[in-house]
Amino acid sequence: MSTGLEPPKTEHKKPSRKGQTTGFDEFHKTLGFNGSPLDVYWGGVIVGTAANFVSGNLSLAYGTTREVLWDLFKHNWRLELLSIDRVLLPRTTMTVSQRMEQEGLVLEVLPRGLFVMLTPSVKDEGLAARHWEDWAEYVEAFWVLLASWLVPGAEVLGQMSTGHWDEPSFSFCTNQSAVEAVERVAYRLYCQTFFKYTGCAPTIPCSLPCTM
Numbered sequence: 001m002s003t004g005l006e007p008p009k010t011e012h013k014k015p016s017r018k019g020q021t022t023g024f025d026e027f028h029k030t031l032g033f034n035g036s037p038l039d040v041y042w043g044g045v046i047v048g049t050a051a052n053f054v055s056g057n058l059s060l061a062y063g064t065t066r067e068v069l070w071d072l073f074k075h076n077w078r079l080e081l082l083s084i085d086r087v088l089l090p091r092t093t094m095t096v097s098q099r100m101e102q103e104g105l106v107l108e109v110l111p112r113g114l115f116v117m118l119t120p121s122v123k124d125e126g127l128a129a130r131h132w133e134d135w136a137e138y139v140e141a142f143w144v145l146l147a148s149w150l151v152p153g154a155e156v157l158g159q160m161s162t163g164h165w166d167e168p169s170f171s172f173c174t175n176q177s178a179v180e181a182v183e184r185v186a187y188r189l190y191c192q193t194f195f196k197y198t199g200c201a202p203t204i205p206c207s208l209p210c211t212m
Contacts, residue, residue, distance in 0.1 A: 074117070
């Protein structure tokens with residue numbers, strides 16, 4: 001039953017997307033992608049043809065699938081580390097030299113000093129190395145990076161060290177227990193900080209599966 005006081009009904013039309021472009025459109029345009037399926041390469045070899053896409057018969061070998069997923073996992077770790085660092089220390093508030101210095105701290109944590117690897121990882125390296133002597137320098141770099149973050153717990157990490165400077169021999173002396181002690185605190189701080197700002201667990205370095 002109408003009272004005559006109801007507000008007039010108005011129709012809400014959804015905005016037309018005609019003529020609009022997205023970030024993906026611009027990305028594809030840059031790569032020369034015109035919307036048609038392209039051949040897919042992995043390791044320099046075609047693993048899926050455009051015809052497979054069109055016919056719906058695209059199928060990757062089990063070994064290739066494992067390699068692709070592992071590569072994505074490794075890149076997730078690298079890019080998540082960079083992302084959370086940029087959230088905590090926005091580059092917009094930095095000078096050019098400060099930005100380069102901070103990016104350098106992140107790169108020091110990563111083997112090969114690259115955010116995006118051009119070739120798949122075929123050995124355990126960096127924080128995922130199997131022997132403490134091989135991962136010690138990366139734990140040191142991880143410690144330095146996290147100590148620069150203005151988050152609770154960073155001050156505790158900043159008071160730790162993976163070793164000590166020996167003046168008579170002019171060398172930095174370290175041992176496995178010191179490296180592992182810093183590593184435990186660093187990983188705990190990293191995981192807690194990442195979860196606090198993203199709401200999800202981070203990807204962390206892992207050794208290659210023995211079957212790969």
